[in-house]
């Protein structure tokens with residue numbers, strides 16, 4: 001029986017390898033452009049709580065405005081900078097960069113606007129900074145913006161701020177979200193606890209030692225990324241079932257892309273991928289820079305780059321493969337990522353999957369070795 005299972009596992013992995021390789025081996029190594037950009041309108045985003053309005057001893061944050069939601073990220077980057085200064089110069093190594101950069105991409109590609117045409121929220125000629133509660137991306141992102149921020153509040157990062165911090169509810173769908181750490185513990189205690197734990201860990205870490213980013217991480221750095229990704233995945237898993245109704249407002253290819261991107265993030269998470277400023281900017285250019293339309297069919301969407309087309313295909317295969325096997329693919333991946341060696345190989349594969357498809361086969365061979373080695377794996381990632 002065990003041997004049968006092993007054979008099946010090997011078969012499935014080989015199948016996946018060949019799918020990924022075939023679908024992504026359009027050759028031609030256009031130079032991958034590193035895009036070292038700050039999020040849109042970054043200079044207009046408040047970087048401290050004093051940049052928000054305080055009335056009646058309450059500092060009010062409206063997460064349904066792009067500048068204010070981004071402001072929560074900018075503040076988090078600023079208050080956590082000293083704990084991660086050894087990760088890279090000028091706070092570029094900060095582990096939180098992945099979140100605001102993703103949010104900036106969502107904004108600039110129109111993904112935060114009202115997709116139903118009912119309001120002008122987020123429309124260029126309406127209210128361009130508005131974040132719509134009808135947008136699937138906006139709602140998912142709330143769980144990766146406001147919730148982390150409240151985790152930091154709970155961990156005591158703003159103890160010295162003399163006013164109460166108040167998160168404004170949206171006009172619609174008030175029940176879909178929570179507004180204080182206490183609220184969020186009621187709504188989803190595990191998710192909230194994971195974010196608070198992450199920020200408490202950072203505070204305890206004091207000054208982290210100098211670290212090597214790749215290929216092998218120091219255990220202290222690995223620990224930070226692990227805790228961050230655990231919280232990140234908890235947010236996605238909480239939000240995903242909540243907002244499936246919002247997928248009805250967007251085109252079928254865009255909905256499939258959103259769901260497959262959320263699925264891929266769980267695979268990325270297991271590698272403890274360092275989504276710092278440079279890495280996130282480098283990889284974000286592979287995501288479609290506009291919303292997908294009903295007729296779009298990767299890998300032949302003419303106005304998307306070859307890499308963006310390939311990425312869409314790979315994400316699709318990964319999501320469908322995982323769904324078809326009832327989540328088994330993610331389980332195998334997580335076991336492979338159980339050792340630091342496995343995670344280093346995993347990160348390496350992710351870095352090459354779109355830009356250097358030639359390296360996929362050898363990457364997966366190395367991963368297989370780690371998979372079979374990690375049979376006694378216990379991990380706190382899940």
Ligand SMILES: *[C@@H]1O[C@H](CO)[C@@H](O)[C@H](O)[C@H]1NC(C)=O
Pocket residue numbers: 056057
């Ligand atoms: C704000 O708090 C201070 C100190 O607690 C208090 O003296 C003041 O009356 C409060 N202001 C308002 C508008 O509630």
Ligand SMILES: *[C@@H]1O[C@H](CO)[C@@H](O)[C@H](O)[C@H]1NC(C)=O
Pocket residue numbers: 087088089092093276278
């Ligand atoms: C990011 O890139 C800049 C410019 O190339 C470099 O100076 C910096 O060290 C990089 N940061 C990290 C964390 O790798």
Ligand SMILES: *[C@@H]1O[C@H](CO)[C@@H](O)[C@H](O)[C@H]1NC(C)=O
Pocket residue numbers: 115116117
């Ligand atoms: C929204 O309106 C624009 C133009 O006003 C139109 O092109 C688009 O198809 C509409 N979208 C939906 C989902 O109705």
